[in-house]
Amino acid sequence: MAATALDTGLTPAGVMAPAIPTLTRWGLSPSADLVYRTLIAFGPRTSERAGSELGLPPRRVREALDELAAAGAVRPLTAGASSRPSEWQWRANPVRAVLDTITKRAHARLVRVDAWQRHIAAVADIDWNSLPTGSVRRLPTRKIARRRITELIAAERHEHLAINPEEVFAADAAAAALPLDRQMLSRGITLRMLGLPPNDGDQSCAYAAELASLGGEYREARELPMKLMVFDRSTALFPADPADFESGAIEVTDPNAVGHLISVFRKFWTEGRDPRRQGVPPIVLSQREQALVALLADGHSEESAAAQMGISRRTVLYALRSMMDRIGVENRFQLALILGATGTAPLPAPYGEPADLPDEVSQT
Numbered sequence: 001m002a003a004t005a006l007d008t009g010l011t012p013a014g015v016m017a018p019a020i021p022t023l024t025r026w027g028l029s030p031s032a033d034l035v036y037r038t039l040i041a042f043g044p045r046t047s048e049r050a051g052s053e054l055g056l057p058p059r060r061v062r063e064a065l066d067e068l069a070a071a072g073a074v075r076p077l078t079a080g081a082s083s084r085p086s087e088w089q090w091r092a093n094p095v096r097a098v099l100d101t102i103t104k105r106a107h108a109r110l111v112r113v114d115a116w117q118r119h120i121a122a123v124a125d126i127d128w129n130s131l132p133t134g135s136v137r138r139l140p141t142r143k144i145a146r147r148r149i150t151e152l153i154a155a156e157r158h159e160h161l162a163i164n165p166e167e168v169f170a171a172d173a174a175a176a177a178l179p180l181d182r183q184m185l186s187r188g189i190t191l192r193m194l195g196l197p198p199n200d201g202d203q204s205c206a207y208a209a210e211l212a213s214l215g216g217e218y219r220e221a222r223e224l225p226m227k228l229m230v231f232d233r234s235t236a237l238f239p240a241d242p243a244d245f246e247s248g249a250i251e252v253t254d255p256n257a258v259g260h261l262i263s264v265f266r267k268f269w270t271e272g273r274d275p276r277r278q279g280v281p282p283i284v285l286s287q288r289e290q291a292l293v294a295l296l297a298d299g300h301s302e303e304s305a306a307a308q309m310g311i312s313r314r315t316v317l318y319a320l321r322s323m324m325d326r327i328g329v330e331n332r333f334q335l336a337l338i339l340g341a342t343g344t345a346p347l348p349a350p351y352g353e354p355a356d357l358p359d360e361v362s363q364t
Helices: 002-008 030-042 047-054 058-070 095-123 142-155 171-186 203-214 255-271 287-297 302-309 313-327 332-341
Strands: 074-077 089-092 136-139 159-164 190-195 217-220 228-231 235-239 249-252
Touching: 030 047, 030 058, 030 074, 030 089, 047 058, 058 074, 095 235, 095 255, 136 142, 142 171, 142 228, 142 235, 142 249, 159 255, 171 190, 171 203, 190 255, 203 217, 228 255, 235 255, 249 255, 287 302, 287 313, 287 332, 302 313, 313 332
Parallel strands: 159 190, 190 217
Antiparallel strands: 074 089, 136 249, 159 228, 228 235, 235 249
16 A cells, blocks of 8 residues: 555545655665655654565665765654664655755755865866975864964065955954954065955955955955965965865975966966956046045035135036046946945945936036
């Protein structure tokens, strides 16, 4: 009777069982797929009962349940603390929740594989076997790698290059990085950093803005090959495992190997863009326009800005109109957005409707 119900997709009550995609698509065994379907269709079962209904030996059922439990697809319902595992009843978790968990784990595995492939491609041209003894060393833990990074930064004198391929730039990571950035920039070191477009509530954008305000340079690229730091073009450091930073790092001092990694950085730096500009080219303002923009950004009206500059209100309006025509925007709010995007002026507060210029100028 049970086999007939499973074959037709009907529960014993004659109701269609929920459609379940084949779990083998996500790496589970056929036995695990059958056991899960049994628990979904007929409710909680002991391993012995499920095996009997499916015609599977006890060992295969136990292995299937272990697979399903590891995938978050089933959970045991025990009769008590003294019950034996063979007496446990197993309940299936909802199909949608199981598929969400399995697909997320599958995606994580793909990300890990992709990270390794990009990492290997970036270092493939280095003949590691021919490097001199002592020019490559392993830093076995993340803590030791961080300590070594601090030492190398303290010894830097000219340039610091970095690639950060993390999709999420954690706030604590940014908070830890900025003091070191300030330290380098205060010593006159050139600081260039590459990152991915933000996927974390714009933490990386905030970091980029802070870095730029300190005098550093930050660009974004659609994809990046590896996590990397290069210190004064003489020492390079990258993760031992690109998918697990806790595994420590590799430090390289061979000039040819470091030179190759610098060329990798340079390629992506050339293709990257400053996220603060949002693709908008730099805007050059005259001294009068710069003074006017600064006054308006401080909250002056056209009248008070004109008085401060010793010109007429009409001249202020014509100057605004000239900037709007040159930049290709239609109103004051759009003008402020573009000027803010290029770092020419602060971004406007997003309130109310954009204010157009008065008719006396907009119709000119």
